Amino acid sequence: MAKKFTLEDFLALLKKYDVEVLEDVKIDGELEIELEGSAVDLSAFTALYSLLSEFGNFLYHANMALTYLQRLSTMLGIPTPFQVQMPAISAPAPAVVPTEVVKVPEVKLPERLIEAKFEAPKVEYPGYIEEVVLGATRADGGTREYVVKLGGEKSLAFYTFDKPQPNLPAIAIDVFDRPPALAKAVKVHYEDVVGSPSEWAKKCVKKFGADMVTIHLVSTDPLLENTPASEAVKVVEDVLQAVKCPIVIGGSGNKEKDPEVLEKAAEVAEGERVMLASATLDMDWQRICEAAKKYGHVVLSWTQMDINNQKMLNRYLLKRANMPRNSIVMDPTTAALGYGLDYAFTNMERIRLSGLKGDNELNFPISSGTTNAWGAREAWMVDSPLEGDTPWGPRELRGPIWEIVTGLTLSLAGVDMFMMMHPLAVAVLKEVFNMLSGKTKGNVADAGKWIFAEV
Amino acid sequence: MKVKSPLEVYNFLPRTNCKECGYETCMSFASHILDRSAKVFDCKPLVRDAENDAKAKEKLEKLVELTSPEIAEVVVGVGSSALKIGGEEVLHRHELTFFNPTAFFYDVWDSLEDKKIDERCDRVVSYKKFYVGKYLTLDGFAVRCTSNDPKRFAEVAKKVAGYGKPMVLIALNPECMKSALEVVADQRPLIYAATEGNWKEFLKLALDYKVPVVLRAKDLNLLKSLAVTFRSAGVKDIVLDPVTEPIGEGLQGTFERVIQLRRKAILDGDKDVAYPIMVTPIAAWMIEGDEVTKAYWETVIASMFIVKYADAMIFHSIDQHVVMPTLTLRFNIYTDPRTPVQVAPGLREINNPTPDDPVFITTNFALTYYTVENDLNSAKIRGWLLVMNTEGIGVEASVAGGKFTASKVKDLINETKIGEKVKHRYLVIPGLAARLQGAIEDETGWKVLVGPIDSGRLKGWMEEKWPPKK
Ligand code: B12
Ligand code: SF4
Numbered sequence: 001m002a003k004k005f006t007l008e009d010f011l012a013l014l015k016k017y018d019v020e021v022l023e024d025v026k027i028d029g030e031l032e033i034e035l036e037g038s039a040v041d042l043s044a045f046t047a048l049y050s051l052l053s054e055f056g057n058f059l060y061h062a063n064m065a066l067t068y069l070q071r072l073s074t075m076l077g078i079p080t081p082f083q084v085q086m087p088a089i090s091a092p093a094p095a096v097v098p099t100e101v102v103k104v105p106e107v108k109l110p111e112r113l114i115e116a117k118f119e120a121p122k123v124e125y126p127g128y129i130e131e132v133v134l135g136a137t138r139a140d141g142g143t144r145e146y147v148v149k150l151g152g153e154k155s156l157a158f159y160t161f162d163k164p165q166p167n168l169p170a171i172a173i174d175v176f177d178r179p180p181a182l183a184k185a186v187k188v189h190y191e192d193v194v195g196s197p198s199e200w201a202k203k204c205v206k207k208f209g210a211d212m213v214t215i216h217l218v219s220t221d222p223l224l225e226n227t228p229a230s231e232a233v234k235v236v237e238d239v240l241q242a243v244k245c246p247i248v249i250g251g252s253g254n255k256e257k258d259p260e261v262l263e264k265a266a267e268v269a270e271g272e273r274v275m276l277a278s279a280t281l282d283m284d285w286q287r288i289c290e291a292a293k294k295y296g297h298v299v300l301s302w303t304q305m306d307i308n309n310q311k312m313l314n315r316y317l318l319k320r321a322n323m324p325r326n327s328i329v330m331d332p333t334t335a336a337l338g339y340g341l342d343y344a345f346t347n348m349e350r351i352r353l354s355g356l357k358g359d360n361e362l363n364f365p366i367s368s369g370t371t372n373a374w375g376a377r378e379a380w381m382v383d384s385p386l387e388g389d390t391p392w393g394p395r396e397l398r399g400p401i402w403e404i405v406t407g408l409t410l411s412l413a414g415v416d417m418f419m420m421m422h423p424l425a426v427a428v429l430k431e432v433f434n435m436l437s438g439k440t441k442g443n444v445a446d447a448g449k450w451i452f453a454e455v
Numbered sequence: 456m457k458v459k460s461p462l463e464v465y466n467f468l469p470r471t472n473c474k475e476c477g478y479e480t481c482m483s484f485a486s487h488i489l490d491r492s493a494k495v496f497d498c499k500p501l502v503r504d505a506e507n508d509a510k511a512k513e514k515l516e517k518l519v520e521l522t523s524p525e526i527a528e529v530v531v532g533v534g535s536s537a538l539k540i541g542g543e544e545v546l547h548r549h550e551l552t553f554f555n556p557t558a559f560f561y562d563v564w565d566s567l568e569d570k571k572i573d574e575r576c577d578r579v580v581s582y583k584k585f586y587v588g589k590y591l592t593l594d595g596f597a598v599r600c601t602s603n604d605p606k607r608f609a610e611v612a613k614k615v616a617g618y619g620k621p622m623v624l625i626a627l628n629p630e631c632m633k634s635a636l637e638v639v640a641d642q643r644p645l646i647y648a649a650t651e652g653n654w655k656e657f658l659k660l661a662l663d664y665k666v667p668v669v670l671r672a673k674d675l676n677l678l679k680s681l682a683v684t685f686r687s688a689g690v691k692d693i694v695l696d697p698v699t700e701p702i703g704e705g706l707q708g709t710f711e712r713v714i715q716l717r718r719k720a721i722l723d724g725d726k727d728v729a730y731p732i733m734v735t736p737i738a739a740w741m742i743e744g745d746e747v748t749k750a751y752w753e754t755v756i757a758s759m760f761i762v763k764y765a766d767a768m769i770f771h772s773i774d775q776h777v778v779m780p781t782l783t784l785r786f787n788i789y790t791d792p793r794t795p796v797q798v799a800p801g802l803r804e805i806n807n808p809t810p811d812d813p814v815f816i817t818t819n820f821a822l823t824y825y826t827v828e829n830d831l832n833s834a835k836i837r838g839w840l841l842v843m844n845t846e847g848i849g850v851e852a853s854v855a856g857g858k859f860t861a862s863k864v865k866d867l868i869n870e871t872k873i874g875e876k877v878k879h880r881y882l883v884i885p886g887l888a889a890r891l892q893g894a895i896e897d898e899t900g901w902k903v904l905v906g907p908i909d910s911g912r913l914k915g916w917m918e919e920k921w922p923p924k925k
Contacts, residue, residue: 109658114684118675120715121722161711304855337780338586339822340849342787345762346549353547377911378779385911386833388590390582393775401751405758405780409788412762432755435706442703444741447673451625451648454566454601455740455771 135246352414532621541731629656795847
């Protein structure tokens with residue numbers, strides 16, 4: 001199908017992110033997240049405060065979908081590209097140890113190895129994760145060029161030795177209907193498109209290889225522009241026109257307004273099988289579910305790091321709102337590396353294991369708001385605010401790796417869909433998923449070369 | 456550990472409740488054995504009996520065996536910097552906890568000039584990153600023999616040993632390894648690696664010098680054979696390296712081998728492979744590409760195996776974009792999920808505050824508390840810091856979850872008598888607790904100032920807002 005992505009391309013892509021110019025380095029740890037340039041006095045404006053607090057929310061509240069743009073997918077289609085410029089130091093032949101220096105050992109040394117057989121264990125689970133399809137092609141009454149399938153696992157993530165991994169995790173990139181607050185390293189990649197959600201969406205797909213995009217209708221927030229639902233959803237129509245991938249539609253995070261906004265969005269996206277983000281415990285989830293069922297969409301069930309709450313909300317969606325099982329995805333909340341990733345990882349791992357063990361209120365695909373990683377000061381600050389720390393090094397390199405490690409860790413807990421923002425983080429995670437699932441062939445010629453090589 | 460209930464341990468104990476172990480009862484001691492916060496040898500009466508009586512000795516040995524970790528624990532290095540690796544019990548951290556954090560060894564090679572070697576070593580020993588109340592530091596060195604010259608290798612091993620950190624010695628040539636062991640064996644280095652080609656010589660070295668040894672083989676049958684052979688020859692301190700292949704199908708295979716080794720040991724209880732696992736992210740430096748690509752890939756490989764079961768790792772890069780994320784991830788994965796990390800609530804005096812200095816409030820979640828405390832110190836801000844007991848929950852979650860409330864603020868103000876220590880009545884609350892501003896003012900009668908969202912910005916905030924304009 002799509003163009004094959006080679007190692008060269010990959011490396012060229014990575015090179016673009018090589019230590020960028022650091023002209024604006026200020027060692028004062030000043031926050032790069034600006035809100036339209038205004039200095040915000042929190043104590044004076046509660047409205048602005050909650051806007052700021054929404055920062056976490058809307059970066060995060062990006063709920064996305066996925067698919068495989070095989071573009072970046074088959075990345076390293078390389079047999080052995082490792083004719084490295086390393087001085088070839090040949091492995092020395094095992095030398096015979098001169099007998100006179102050897103102390104006579106008390107134990108009689110064996111002449112040959114004792115034979116042993118390693119029988120690899122196999123683990124089977126009684127349960128499975130539901131498969132959820134996002135997007136609808138013409139054949140199914142939509143206009144998408146492809147669909148994205150999430151979930152379907154019968155084993156832990158990438159345990160292909162237990163069961164094949166039916167679908168790889170998909171990546172959706174966040175798009176906003178108003179200029180958002182972004183860390184600088186992220187912002188530079190979207191500066192040219194922030195004014196136009198449809199151009200923005202195109203860039204995510206064409207340039208950065210997103211499987212899907214999420215359009216966040218943040219401007220509907222009553223504390224911001226308070227755009228009426230009927231007007232806000234025009235952006236959804238634009239985006240559906242601009243890109244042909246499955247899409248996710250997010251609200252502003254406002255509990256009162258979101259049901260109305262998502263209902264309207266469901267209507268204009270009729271037949272496209274989008275994901276509506278999100279239904280939460282403290283809002284009118286029923287209304288969102290009704291809209292999803294009426295127009296054939298998927299609902300994201302979002303709870304805040306609590307397996308029991310997740311189970312409860314899923315149960316409501318299933319039993320009270322009668323959502324079909326193939327139309328629910330869960331977001332159990334993502335915390336960044338160093339800022340609660342341990343909780344997020346364990347919460348998701350427990351949810352996934354419960355699903356595999358047969359808990360049919362928890363066996364849905366998992367989505368992660370990985371963009372949250374940019375909330376960690378290690379990702380965006382120019383340098384450590386603490387004197388004792390070894391200098392933190394260029395943030396251009398720290399930021400993306402913070403998003404990568406956050407996402408990678410959670411992928412091992414079972415995440416099926418990532419909502420992300422930094423293009424390099426997107427590219428690297430795709431590569432990892434392809435390799436772990438066996439889609440990327442190739443290997444290094446000699447895995448022991450590092451032992452002797454002068455790196 | 457084989458025993459599953461405290462009662463099973465209790466049956467082996469003297470059952471006198473003599474308290475010598477520091478616990479009130481033998482039963483309590485038994486339950487601490489089970490969660491591994493106490494060691495069998497802490498029961499002194501039991502040890503004394505064993506010294507005098509063969510039967511008691513047998514009983515003690517049996518108990519040690521029954522309570523020993525599923526994965527063998529291996530010590531690398533000596534003295535206060537010695538590292539324990541392995542010793543794990545479970546496959547998923549929520550089932551208990553992971554115990555000994557993956558040991559990070561950093562690359563030094565002997566064909567590097569001495570000055571460069573010192574530079575690298577200095578950087579490793581002086582590295583620190585503040586996190587949750589303490590500095591994270593790096594564990595040790597991996598000294599590679601790239602010269603293939605026994606003399607040079609020994610010289611460099613000795614030099615690096617001078618930095619006082621645990622070491623892995625890396626050479627497949629037994630002659631080189633022997634020459635280094637001659638000078639640093641007393642530092643208890645981990646020797647890397649016995650392979651199908653050199654195992655006889657390495658077995659001899661491990662026995663002669665009493666050092667822990669890494670066995671390296673991609674074929675798990677062979678790896679197990681090596682382990683069984685070494686064990687039956689008397690080598691107990693074994694580490695398994697199933698060979699790290701950095702990319703493509705190789706990486707997929709590595710993932711499978713590491714997971715299967717650990718599952719075999721824990722699910723099937725196969726003692727022949729129940730040893731710590733070595734993974735070598737440094738192998739990423741053998742792929743093609745620029746330095747950033749390689750360093751990123753090294754971080755990717757390391758992260759994957761910090762989450763899944765590596766007990767020791769060899770890194771090449773000492774750059775922050777490799778070191779910082781991997782150190783942080785290791786900390787996160789290895790924190791004990793059973794206890795939220797928290798500090799004692801109460802009042803802290805920061806930089807000898809005067810009665811005119813501001814009063815701040817934060818939570819007793821360790822990550823929050825130490826971040827705030829350090830930000831205040833670094834910015835040289837004098838002030839009074841109230842620490843609220845939110846049961847180890849951070850600001851935003853405790854506000855949302857009802858553990859940070861106006862009435863608890865009032866109680867804390869009363870308990871700490873902060874009103875007697877300052878002349879003003881201004882309380883600075885975290886930006887993320889802004890919604891409590893009115894409620895706290897109503898409850899306490901203090902004027903509440905909403906601080907910045909991140910305590911790292913308190914310095915700028917203070918310049919503008921303190922002292923408050925009447
Ligand atoms: C980890 C986490 C948890 C963990 C908590 C672990 C812990 N020990 O704290 C767990 C899983 C237990 C948890 C539970 C809940 N959580 Co929670 N959680 C998070 C998460 C992911 C990270 C929070 C964190 O640790 N931050 C790092 C610490 C260091 O930050 P901090 O404490 O705020 O401190 C900083 C600032 O506040 C400031 N600061 C601190 N003190 C001071 C003092 C002064 C004077 C100043 C000026 C500044 C200042 O500087 C510090 C350094 O930057 C966030 C989402 C996110 N990505 O931020 C959600 C989040 C905070 N949780 C949330 C919620 C709703 C909850 C729950 C209520 C969910 C539920 N329904 O059960 C519960 C409540 C728990 C309880 N019983 O109280 C929401 C809060 C939404 C809101 N704004 O109201 C968040 C934002 C998630 C979300 N987007 O919805 N959570
Ligand atoms: S020292 Fe031994 S005998 Fe004494 S209380 Fe502790 S466990 Fe019981």
